[in-house]
Amino acid sequence: MATVTELLTANLHDVFGNADAAARRSAIERTYASDVVFTDPEGTVVGWDALEQKAAGLLASAPAGSQFVEEGRRYVSETHGVLAWGFGPVGSPVVRGVDVVEVRDGVVVALTTVLAESDPA
Numbered sequence: 336m337a338t339v340t341e342l343l344t345a346n347l348h349d350v351f352g353n354a355d356a357a358a359r360r361s362a363i364e365r366t367y368a369s370d371v372v373f374t375d376p377e378g379t380v381v382g383w384d385a386l387e388q389k390a391a392g393l394l395a396s397a398p399a400g401s402q403f404v405e406e407g408r409r410y411v412s413e414t415h416g417v418l419a420w421g422f423g424p425v426g427s428p429v430v431r432g433v434d435v436v437e438v439r440d441g442v443v444v445a446l447t448t449v450l451a452e453s454d455p456a
Contacts, residue, residue, distance in 0.1 A: 376448075386446075435449065
């Protein structure tokens with residue numbers, strides 16, 4: 336059974352940071368419950384297929400060379416985890432946020448992505 340820390344890593348790198356569709360789908364099926372609820376600023380979707388579409392769409396619309404990088408500490412409990420990240424060209428993220436996961440029976444049952452506010456001009 337995967338730990339909360341392992342699931343945070345899989346969520347960021349094996350799913351949302353993975354351009355290989357087959358490997359990404361395999362990671363989705365081992366990382367999340369089949370009825371996972373994913374909420375981000377665009378709304379809420381449910382299930383593996385919807386989550387796959389979100390990840391694929393994000394990667395397809397990103398500039399070439401974009402990647403996710405972890406920023407700061409992870410926060411974990413028995414049932415929840417939080418991981419801060421940046422996304423964009425290497426060394427110059429264009430968006431930052433945190434992922435909050437709820438875990439039950441070794442899989443993510445809920446994932447919430449919260450984006451950082453833009454830096455004031």
